[in-house]
Amino acid sequence: MSTPLKKVVDDQLDASGMASEPLDDDDARYVADRVRNVLSGLKARRVWEKHIGAILTHSQTLEVTGWSKQALSQAVGDRRVLRLTAEDGTAGYWSGGFTETDLGYRPMPGIKNVLAAWAHTDVDQWTIASWMSSTQPELGGRTPRQGLLDGDVAEVEKLARQASERLAS
Numbered sequence: 001m002s003t004p005l006k007k008v009v010d011d012q013l014d015a016s017g018m019a020s021e022p023l024d025d026d027d028a029r030y031v032a033d034r035v036r037n038v039l040s041g042l043k044a045r046r047v048w049e050k051h052i053g054a055i056l057t058h059s060q061t062l063e064v065t066g067w068s069k070q071a072l073s074q075a076v077g078d079r080r081v082l083r084l085t086a087e088d089g090t091a092g093y094w095s096g097g098f099t100e101t102d103l104g105y106r107p108m109p110g111i112k113n114v115l116a117a118w119a120h121t122d123v124d125q126w127t128i129a130s131w132m133s134s135t136q137p138e139l140g141g142r143t144p145r146q147g148l149l150d151g152d153v154a155e156v157e158k159l160a161r162q163a164s165e166r167l168a169s
Contacts, residue, residue: 055092079115080107110153117160
């Protein structure tokens with residue numbers, strides 16, 4: 001399903017009751033600045049999603065996993081789920097860290113050890129998602145994500161440790 005941007009804006013204006021309100025120059029500049037910020041964030045999200053895959057919202061993550069908010073928070077704290085924070089402070093979750101099971105989507109086997117390998121560094125979570133989604137020669141041109149899916153947990157964990165140590169130094 002696709003919704004034109006103009007319709008989204010028009011719907012929000014109608015819902016707010018401000019559709020027929022005149023804007024002075026200060027209001028118009030304020031709205032224009034905020035729209036530019038939203039569009040810039042949307043562009044950045046699309047670029048990231050082309051590289052790392054879908055970024056799930058909080059509610060989408062709860063829906064696909066069937067978890068409670070507390071369970072999701074615990075999974076992030078246990079390093080079983082990679083939370084990505086945008087510049088505006090909104091959180092999303094890297095869909096690539098999940099695999100489909102009979103019980104819904106669950107963290108892929110081995111992800112906890114791989115994310116733990118990065119814990120001692122001050123590396124941004126986006127960098128980790130990028131590394132997990134980028135082909136690695138040591139994995140025969142596969143991504144670390146694919147390596148985990150193929151069952152090569154120890155090999156991917158070792159590479160994660162090496163990569164994190166290089167970036168930390």
